[in-house]
Amino acid sequence: MEFETGAIPLSDIDGAFDLQATLESGQSYLWDRADGRMYESMDVYGGDAWYETVVPPIDGVSDEQAVVRVRQTDGRLEWEATTDAVPILTHLLRLDDDLDAILDATPDDSLLERAYDAYEGMRLVRDPxxxxxxxxxxxxxxxxxxxxxxxxxxxxxxxxxxxxxxxxxxxxxxxxxxxxxxxxxxxxxxxxxxxxxxxxxxxxxxxxxxxxxxxxxxxYEDARDSLTQFVGVGDKVSDCVLLFSLGFLEAVPLDTWIQTAIADHYPDCEAGNYTETSRAIRDRLGGQYAGYAQTYVFYYLRAGGE
The missing domain is CATH 1.10.340.30 (Hypothetical protein; domain 2)
Incomplete structure (x- = not known):
């Protein structure tokens, strides 16, 4: 078996894109770097390393298991894959999102602005x-x-x-x-x-x-509750799966870094329990795309941005 090859011009997608920030920001653990340096640095942005994964069949996207390799260089995403990788990469990396419109729909907020500037082009993933x-x-x-x-x-x-x-x-x-x-x-x-x-x-x-x-x-909240039937899954893990796989872009996982953001920047959102705090911080971060805002804040704070 041999690879097909191709490239996606980044000028073809709406908004900026950064592969390294997207894949090494703690959203996905299913990709690996060919050079063995995955997650070596917390301050990741703008690299040109090859990333690789084996993708299961995806309904409406691909009927077969596929090996996919991708790197960002010279204004494009170069790929090698066992099938046409364009629909797969578009799906997994949310290249079909209008990133500028999404971020514009979130509130004017100094913390968000600093996070957006620090990791321009970071997108959510859509993992299997x-x-x-x-x-x-x-x-x-x-x-x-x-x-x-x-x-x-x-x-x-x-x-x-x-x-x-x-x-x-x-x-x-x-x-x-x-x-x-x-x-x-x-x-x-x-x-x-x-x-x-x-x-x-x-x-x-x-x-x-x-x-x-x-x-x-x-x-959304029914979807979060439905995932807690799985053993070892609470509200936060449910929110992660909803956000990074199932397309619920309003989901805000209340992890340590978001709790820190609430304490330091949005203290009035702390409601004493997960459900009410989640509702409050989702509203503060803009509702429909709050999960996008959350992911930028999570990585910005985790990487030492404040």
Whole structure:
């Protein structure tokens, strides 16, 4: 098997784009850098490294598993893939978003303006739902580099192996592949107390008891509640999956950095519980696209912007 190649001119998309900021800002743990330096720096912006992933079939986008490699250089996204990568990259990297219009729809706010200026072109990702769900189950109390390492180990140990042009790539395991692993096997991959959560959630999906896609089409808070049926999933993890996979751009995960932003910049949004605080900060960040604003603030603060 060999790669097809191509390029997407960045002039063809609405608004700026930065690949490194998008893929290394803590939204997705399913891509890897070919040079082995994924998540090496917290202040990521404007690099030209190759990133690679194995993408499962995506409804309405691609009917087959695909190996995709991409880098940003000279005003374009160069790609290598086992199929036409343009629709896949457009989907995964939200190249179909009008970024300028989205950010213009969020409030005039000095913190947001500083974050937008610092990471111009950072977009949300649209990860495949099951891998995204497992990634964020693994995210509790972990640094981004360790979360990423867990997902890479799961792929190497239990996912499909694909060889292209003499190189080997590892797909993230399917629910069926993870459901048959034991808790001890998952603990051996350093998942710790998250191991039974991952195994049981995979089992629920494999058995047809539930799927993260079931949240699509529900009102936002109902969608968040629906994801908490998975083992190890609370409101924050639900919001991460809604935002970084399922297209709920109003979702605002209340992680440590957003709680810091609330305490330091929006103290009147603190309501004493997740549901009410979430409603308040969503309104403050503009409602419909609050998740975009949140992601910029999250990364700006995490990278030491304040």
């Amino acid at each position: 739902p099951f891998p995204c769900l497992i990634s964020f189950i693994c995210s509790a109390q972990m640094r981004v580099s360790r979360i990423h390492g867990m997902q890479m180990r799961l792929a190497r140990e239990y996912g499909d192996t694909v060889t292209v042009a003499g190189e080997t790539y590892h797909a993230f395991p399917t629910a069926d592949q993870l459901a048959v692993r034991t808790e001890d096997e998952l603990r051996d991959l350093s998942l710790g107390y998250r191991a039974p959560y991952v195994q049981r959630t995979a089992e629920m999906v494999a058995n047809g008891d539930a799927h993260p896609n079931d949240a699509v089409g529900l009102p």
